[in-house]
Amino acid sequence: MQRLIGAALVRLRTLRQRLRQAWRRHAPWRTAARNAEAVRAQRRAKRRALCLLARLLTPEQRQEFRKHRCFHVTGAASSERYRIRMEAVANIEVLGAGNEVKHRLCVHPAGGVPLYDVMASQLLQLQDPVAEMRLLQQANIVPPPPGSRLYSELALLA
Amino acid sequence: MDRATAPLLGEMSIMDSSGHKQLTWDTDSPGEVAMAREAFDDLIAKGYSAFASEKKMEAKHLIGEFNPAMKDLIMVPRNVGG
Numbered sequence: 001m002q003r004l005i006g007a008a009l010v011r012l013r014t015l016r017q018r019l020r021q022a023w024r025r026h027a028p029w030r031t032a033a034r035n036a037e038a039v040r041a042q043r044r045a046k047r048r049a050l051c052l053l054a055r056l057l058t059p060e061q062r063q064e065f066r067k068h069r070c071f072h073v074t075g076a077a078s079s080e081r082y083r084i085r086m087e088a089v090a091n092i093e094v095l096g097a098g099n100e101v102k103h104r105l106c107v108h109p110a111g112g113v114p115l116y117d118v119m120a121s122q123l124l125q126l127q128d129p130v131a132e133m134r135l136l137q138q139a140n141i142v143p144p145p146p147g148s149r150l151y152s153e154l155a156l157l158a
Numbered sequence: 159m160d161r162a163t164a165p166l167l168g169e170m171s172i173m174d175s176s177g178h179k180q181l182t183w184d185t186d187s188p189g190e191v192a193m194a195r196e197a198f199d200d201l202i203a204k205g206y207s208a209f210a211s212e213k214k215m216e217a218k219h220l221i222g223e224f225n226p227a228m229k230d231l232i233m234v235p236r237n238v239g240g
Contacts, residue, residue: 041176045175052178090240106239108238109234111173111175114175124209124234127218128218130220134237138237138238
């Protein structure tokens with residue numbers, strides 16, 4: 001009888017130790033600290049990507065980006081006008097002569113790069129003749145969203 | 159006495175999920191240039207595209223081979239259609 005009680009007590013002690021260790025490993029403050037570090041890393045990545053994008057833009061593109069969160073690029077090979085918007089999906093608009101959106105392109109670099117790096121990569125590729133052609137072959141074509149507003153040149157001058 | 163001239167540094171920005179990693183090399187050091195060339199070739203083999211210019215503020219164009227004259231390189235991962 002005493003042996004049974006002793007064995008049960010040992011099992012209880014072991015169980016208590018395991019629970020304590022699990023609590024220390026997965027305690028809420030540890031999860032919060034991990035989450036906070038992940039957020040900080042994400043913000044750092046975003047800042048670095050924005051610095052890189054900013055130095056690739058011309059002064060006019062930079063001003064446009066600051067004001068409207070998008071910028072225009074002329075294709076090096078096709079001479080098409082593109083507008084690169086700050087969006088995660090289908091963010092390259094192919095513009096017609098009257099600034100209407102003909103269609104959109106959905107293509108981005110692999111590897112989970114920050115959005116500003118996506119835009120920088122698209123800018124670099126559209127500005128190079130060989131890279132532009134390659135990008136056009138790889139992109140998925142998406143129709144413009146219904147009722148998409150024309151982007152007036154007057155808005156740029158304002 | 160002449161002032162010592164600052165070494166000319168080449169800079170490679172490699173886009174990744176952290177924003178980008180930076181690799182710099184002294185253009186006068188054959189060892190560092192070789193190391194940069196090796197990193198370049200490695201990334202190209204992984205499907206990266208390289209855009210380069212001789213100076214930082216110049217427009218960049220696509221290059222297929224490492225060129226020590228290009229001081230500013232940006233390595234862009236391969237594209238995926240959305």
